[in-house]
Amino acid sequence: MRGKTILVVDDEPRSRSGFKRILDEWSAGRHRVMDADSGVAALEVLRREPVDLIISDIRMPGISGLDLLEAAEGLGLEHKPVSLLISGYAEFDYAQKALRLGAVNYLLKPVSRTKLIEAVEKALEVGENRLRAKRMEKVVDPVLLDLGQQRPAVSEAVNRAVQYIDEHLAEPFSLTDVARHIPVNPSYLSVLFKEQMNVTFSEYVTRTRIQKAKELLLTTSLPVSEIAERVGYRTTKYFIKQFKEQAGISPGQYRSRDVTER
16 A cells, blocks of 8 residues: 555644554554644645545534535545544434545544554555545446447357457467367357457457556556566567557556556
């Protein structure tokens, strides 16, 4: 997990500094822990820079913790933080509204060190999962998505061809290899595939390989040369050429752009 930014919001100085101290000690430099003494100050931070987790007291003068979550949602942030709300009052309505506003947990004061750290770790994990899901949305090829929804309507031969492609993506193979596996005549499979999938066999293979490459670029630190091998390309040069044709940019640029957007 990359370093995160955690924002502690509480109008009580002792509580605020206590939470920050605990999290600084726990983090040991892995994450950045900031603090704000009001909802207004917290919103200023959110407008200025990305925050991964908000830990806010509910009862604060002016903008409450619940108001803060609503206002943060209204900012239309590209990078939406997850949130933990803390209260000195065991009021069910507070907890219910907090969860409706997207809070991943609701803690009652006094909050022990163990409970705070446990809640923060779980909240950061939720945030990481949301980020991963958002990043994966960028990868999905709309053509492949449409084709995936059409799969039940294709013939057994085409279905087996698609399955073979998915299972042997890391290996170089040809239409003839797949036809021999089914087995059917290669020319017949070529015509059948285009007729039922609305793309040629080679286009489907290329799109599938590039989509898998995008996933690896976003979720691993593997060098481009190794990713090329894992998606069935014999040379990195040809892989980069195919990637540029599909994505409009090189694999390195694709990965770098994702890092800057996080």
